[in-house]
Amino acid sequence: MITILETAPLNTVQDKGRSGYRNLGVGTSGVMDPLAFQVGNVLLDNDPSAACIEVQTFPFVIRFDDITSFAVTGIDAPIALNGRPILPWSVETAAPGDVLHVDMPTVGARGYLCVAGGIDVPVVLGSRSTQLRGSFGGHEGRFLAVGDQIATGPQGAPLSGYGAVPPTVALGLAKDETVTLRAIPATDYLLFTESARQRFWETAWRITPQSNRVGYRLSGTPLTLIKPVELRSYGIVSGIIQVPPAGEPIVQLAEANTAGGYPRIATVIEADLWCLGQARIGRSIRFVECDHQAGVAATGAAAAYLENLRSMADYYRKSTLRRNGGASPRPDRPA
Amino acid sequence: MSADRLNVLEQGQTGGSPVISMIGTRAMLFEAPGAFTMVEQQRIWALMEHARSRTDMEELIPGVTNLMLVFSHPPERPDHVAAWLRQAWQSLPPHQIPGRLFEIGVCYGGALGSDLAAVAAHTGLSPRKIIDLHQAGAYTVCAVASAPGFAYLHGLDSRIATPRKSVPSMNMPAGTVTIGGMQAGISSLSGPNGWNSIGFTEICLFDPRRDSPSLFAIGDRIRFYQKSIEL
Numbered sequence: 400m401i402t403i404l405e406t407a408p409l410n411t412v413q414d415k416g417r418s419g420y421r422n423l424g425v426g427t428s429g430v431m432d433p434l435a436f437q438v439g440n441v442l443l444d445n446d447p448s449a450a451c452i453e454v455q456t457f458p459f460v461i462r463f464d465d466i467t468s469f470a471v472t473g474i475d476a477p478i479a480l481n482g483r484p485i486l487p488w489s490v491e492t493a494a495p496g497d498v499l500h501v502d503m504p505t506v507g508a509r510g511y512l513c514v515a516g517g518i519d520v521p522v523v524l525g526s527r528s529t530q531l532r533g534s535f536g537g538h539e540g541r542f543l544a545v546g547d548q549i550a551t552g553p554q555g556a557p558l559s560g561y562g563a564v565p566p567t568v569a570l571g572l573a574k575d576e577t578v579t580l581r582a583i584p585a586t587d588y589l590l591f592t593e594s595a596r597q598r599f600w601e602t603a604w605r606i607t608p609q610s611n612r613v614g615y616r617l618s619g620t621p622l623t624l625i626k627p628v629e630l631r632s633y634g635i636v637s638g639i640i641q642v643p644p645a646g647e648p649i650v651q652l653a654e655a656n657t658a659g660g661y662p663r664i665a666t667v668i669e670a671d672l673w674c675l676g677q678a679r680i681g682r683s684i685r686f687v688e689c690d691h692q693a694g695v696a697a698t699g700a701a702a703a704y705l706e707n708l709r710s711m712a713d714y715y716r717k718s719t720l721r722r723n724g725g726a727s728p729r730p731d732r733p734a
Numbered sequence: 735m736s737a738d739r740l741n742v743l744e745q746g747q748t749g750g751s752p753v754i755s756m757i758g759t760r761a762m763l764f765e766a767p768g769a770f771t772m773v774e775q776q777r778i779w780a781l782m783e784h785a786r787s788r789t790d791m792e793e794l795i796p797g798v799t800n801l802m803l804v805f806s807h808p809p810e811r812p813d814h815v816a817a818w819l820r821q822a823w824q825s826l827p828p829h830q831i832p833g834r835l836f837e838i839g840v841c842y843g844g845a846l847g848s849d850l851a852a853v854a855a856h857t858g859l860s861p862r863k864i865i866d867l868h869q870a871g872a873y874t875v876c877a878v879a880s881a882p883g884f885a886y887l888h889g890l891d892s893r894i895a896t897p898r899k900s901v902p903s904m905n906m907p908a909g910t911v912t913i914g915g916m917q918a919g920i921s922s923l924s925g926p927n928g929w930n931s932i933g934f935t936e937i938c939l940f941d942p943r944r945d946s947p948s949l950f951a952i953g954d955r956i957r958f959y960q961k962s963i964e965l
Contacts, residue, residue, distance in 0.1 A: 421795045421804075423948040424882045424922070424940070523942050532923055533882040535942040586755035586763060631770060632879060632886060634795035634802025636761045658797055658879035658886075666758035694759040695808040 401467070401514070403547040404498065405460035409611075412518050412537035412549070413653075414450040417526035421634065421657045428528035428536065429653050431455075431509050431612060431676030434701055435473030438563050439513025441709050442470045442490050444716060449517025449552065450527035452543065454510040455612075457503045461512070463493035467551060468515035468558040471499075473677065474507035475565070489562030506567075507677040516552030531612075531654060556723065561715035566673070569704050577603050578678045580671045581689035581697060582640065587628070587662040591642070595622040599664060603683040604648065610680055612654040617684070621646020624662060632658040638667035638675075640686075650675065670697035752823055754816040759808040760792075764819050765800040770916065772888055774799045775876045776828035779952060783829055784822050796877045796952060798886055798917070831953025833875070838920070838935050838956060840869070840911050844964035846934035849899070853913060853930050856896045861965050867891040868911075868932065873918055873956040878948050883922035883940025885950040890918040902928035909935050911958070 415436065416429025430436040430453055440449050457476070463469075471478055471487050478485050479500045485491050487510070493499065501510055520527050520538050529537025538549055567574070588596065604617035622642050639651045641661035650667060651659070652675070667675060668689060678684060689697070753765040764781065766774050778801050782794050785803055795802040809815050842865045843850050850861045857864065873889035880886075895916045903926065906912075910921040912929035921927055922939035939949045950956075 419793055420947075421793050422878060424879050424884045425947075524947065530882070530942075532925065533940065533942065583756065583758060585757055586753065586765075631765075631798035631800060632877070633763055633765070633797040633800045634761070634804075634879070636757055636802070636804065638758050656880045657795065658877070663757065666756075666761075668758060669760060691756060691759055691808070691812060 400464040401549050401551060402462045402464060403460075403543050403545055403549070404462055405458055406543050406545060407456035408542045409456045410452060410454050410459060410543045411529040411531070412450050412520050412527060412543070413453045413529060414448055414527045416653065417524055417528050417530065417536065420524050424657050425524060425530065425533065426635075426655055426657050427637065427653060428526070428530050430511065431653050432473050432511065432673040433676075434566050434673040434705075435509075435511050435677075436513070437705055438488065438566070438708060439470050439472040439511050440517075441705060442472075442488075442561070442563060442712050443468060443513055443515045443558065444555070444712070445513070445515065445517050449513070450520065451514070451518060452512040452549075454501055454512060455508060457501060459501045459510070459512075461499050463495065463497045463499065464548075465495055465551070466492065466557060468492045468554060469499070470513050470562070471501055472511045472513060472563070474504035474510040476504035476507075476510060477502040486562060488565050490558045490560070492557040492559045508679045509676055514551045515554035515558065519550040519552040556720060558716060558719060560719060561712065563708050563712075566701065566704060570700050572674070577683045577685050578674055579685050579687055580675060581668045581694065582665040582686040583668060583689055583691065583694050585639065585663040585666050587624075588664055590624050590628060590662060591664060592623050592625055595624075596664075598622060599648075600686055600688055603685050605683050606678055606680050608680050612652060614652050614655055615650045615675065615678075617648045617650070619647065622648065622664065628662055630660050630662065632660050635659045636666070638669065638672050639663055640665045640667065652676070668694040668697055670694070670701060752820065754819060756812050757802070760805050762803045762805070762809075762812060762815060762819075763800060764803070764823075766823075768799075770799055770888065772874060773828050775874075775888060776830055777823065777826065779831060780826040780829035781819065781822055784826055785819070795879065797879060798876055833951070833953035833955050835955045835957070836950070838937060838958050839961035840933040840935050840958050841962045841964070842868075842911075842933040842960055844934070846907060846910060847932045847964075849930035850932045850965075852899070853894060853896045853932060857894055859893065862963075864894050864932065865960060865963060867894050868913075868918075869958045869960055871918070871958070873958075875950045875952050875954040875956070877952060878950060881921075881923050881925075882942075883948040883950065884919065885922075885939070885954075885956075887918040887956060890916055892916065896930050898928040899930060902926050903931065906931060907934070908939070909937065911935055
């Protein structure tokens with residue numbers, strides 16, 4: 400069990416998302432940074448479907464009511480356990496009554512509090528993710544609030560003393576002010592004027608304050624269509640970039656409606672969506688054109704990184720257990 | 735030139751052939767040519783049923799005369815899938831779904847149907863006439879999409895079609911009976927909404943605890959009748 404001591408709205412329970420119900424109008428929800436979420440679950444030897452708390456407003460303060468191994472991933476931020484600074488992307492074990500403070504990140508926008516055994520809220524329509532529009536899933540279908548008590552799943556022996564190299568470092572991403580995202584031209588690409596198409600790729604689009612888990616509204620010189628089009632409602636997936644009549648693009652994300660009607664200029668590839676999830680309001684993003692094959696191949700780097708991490712985490716878990724003279728925490732699972 | 739780009743290039747050509755495009759690497763959108771008719775929608779349903787047989791499908795999302803296919807893994811050759819869809823589109827008969835009939839009582843007008851005046855102003859018809867035409871229609875659920883349990887309805891009398899509002903209502907209650915362009919609907923959740931409200935009904939369109947969370951399914955038929963009128 401953990402107890403929320405301090406939080407602002409917008410922090411929710413999430414997992415990898417709710418797949419299979421878009422035909423009932425239910426969007427996927429799920430974490431905005433799937434890579435950081437997976438890192439947390441790999442570090443803690445959790446099932447890949449284990450849920451976490453996505454923290455996007457700070458400070459976020461909780462109390463652990465039981466012995467709990469945990470990791471905060473996704474951000475670089477001042478984090479303290481009972482006032483003792485601890486590192487993000489690292490496994491620690493809290494004692495009952497220990498208080499965890501997560502302050503405003505210096506790098507990234509969304510932190511993932513992952514606990515061994517996962518956040519244990521009921522599975523609704525196949526997922527533990529909070530569906531805010533429908534007010535279901537997660538913890539009572541809403542943002543976390545002060546005083547909430549959240550159950551955690553069963554965990555093995557306590558873990559600590561190892562962590563992950565953050566993906567920005569491991570994948571060698573440049574620390575530019577501008578976030579670079581690869582995108583594939585979509586259905587209506589050629590309905591935009593040639594200069595609009597060119598401008599789409601050349602512009603450093605600014606992320607406006609009207610950006611959240613539903614989508615990011617971008618600001619820059621408006622993109623114009625050759626002639627206006629009236630589209631019938633079609634399905635939306637995360638990463639699709641739509642251009643409403645005013646001409647400034649919107650990137651639809653985790654909490655998007657399942658259908659929309661604006662022209663589609665391009666789609667951010669799945670492999671780069673996590674970078675967008677960590678891009679803060681006010682930052683600039685630039686789209687780089689990519690084709691299907693390159694978009695598919697792009698998932699390889701993150702997959703290799705996670706695979707390395709899995710081996711490393713297995714190794715450290717075993718040596719921690721040897722040091723502590725314990726048995727395998729998960730005898731039912733192969734090493 | 736990659737396969738998906740080829741599909742994009744087909745967009746510019748109008749006429750009788752469907753537009754098939756990739757949305758990222760794991761979704762493909764099939765858009766039927768031609769008008770928004772029930773037959774075209776039934777052909778989309780036929781395509782959807784046919785695509786269920788594929789082993790690489792994660793989700794099939796019917797829209798209004800279109801179908802989004804979400805793959806479990808990116809297809810190696812999107813152009814092959816597109817050819818398969820195009821072939822099926824040409825050969826499959828429309829898939830009729832008998833559906834269930836829902837008769838829904840509406841409190842027309844009043845505070846919860848406050849855009850009746852705007853619909854009257856746009857159409858040049860009296861509020862009374864709009865209400866008559868709205869409840870005379872036989873509606874069919876084309877797709878459940880956008881918000882949990884929201885049904886896009888075909889069958890609105892074109893005389894009362896009214897464009898979406900330029901300024902959406904900030905907090906329209908669930909159960910509001912609406913008109914959005916040529917489409918009719920009932921809002922399934924409370925929240926911002928750009929469609930025109932003409933009345934209110936108390937049915938619950940979505941409950942995740944029900945065995946079948948969405949009240950409506952594609953193919954269901956809906957008739958509205960007046961419970962009350964407040965002008």
